[in-house]
Amino acid sequence: xxxxxxxxxxxxxxxxxxxxxxxxxxxxxxxxxxxxxxxxxxxxxxxxxxxxxxxxxxxxxxxxxxxxxxxxxxxxxxxxxxxxxxxxxxxxxxxxxxxxxxxxxxxxxxxxxxxxxxxxxxxxxxxxxxxxxx
Numbered sequence: 001x002x003x004x005x006x007x008x009x010x011x012x013x014x015x016x017x018x019x020x021x022x023x024x025x026x027x028x029x030x031x032x033x034x035x036x037x038x039x040x041x042x043x044x045x046x047x048x049x050x051x052x053x054x055x056x057x058x059x060x061x062x063x064x065x066x067x068x069x070x071x072x073x074x075x076x077x078x079x080x081x082x083x084x085x086x087x088x089x090x091x092x093x094x095x096x097x098x099x100x101x102x103x104x105x106x107x108x109x110x111x112x113x114x115x116x117x118x119x120x121x122x123x124x125x126x127x128x129x130x131x132x133x134x
Contacts, residue, residue: 019054023124024076028056033102042079042094042103049083049090051107058101062092072097081125084108 019027033056036042042053045065053060055077062071062079073079073094083090096103106114115122 019076019078019124021076023121024054024056027054027106028102028104031104031106033057033104036096036101036103038096038098038100040096042096043090045091045093046089048087049080049108051105052081052084052111053079053094054104054106055079056102056104058099058103059097060101060103061095061097063095064092078125084111 031054033054036058042060043049045063055073055075057075060073060077060079062073064070071092079094080090082088115125
């Protein structure tokens with residue numbers, strides 16, 4: 001079976017966002033990740049967002065019900081930023097890829113409080129949101 005090309009997590013899906021390495025490490029320390037097995041689903045397309053998912057290790061597959069091209073997101077990626085900040089439902093389903101993954105969940109209220117207090121984090125996320133998508 002041919003391997004699917006990995007998408008650049010900052011551009012492969014509009015809401016899959018990669019953070020700078022120092023911020024990635026700090027987030028994995030602040031929100032210890034949970035272990036997920038291959039095939040476990042983090043969230044489903046069309047469901048509302050209750051927080052963000054930060055990938056500390058492993059690969060998450062992003063698929064759409066209409067059969068659009070799948071994308072993959074890896075370590076350092078924040079999933080669900082757009083949905084959390086705008087209130088729209090998830091645009092795809094996020095499922096753990098071929099290997100186990102470690103993923104942190106950041107509650108919506110805690111995340112909004114964090115960006116209100118930590119301007120550097122807010123700035124990094126805004127830069128990712130404003131970066132052009134393909």
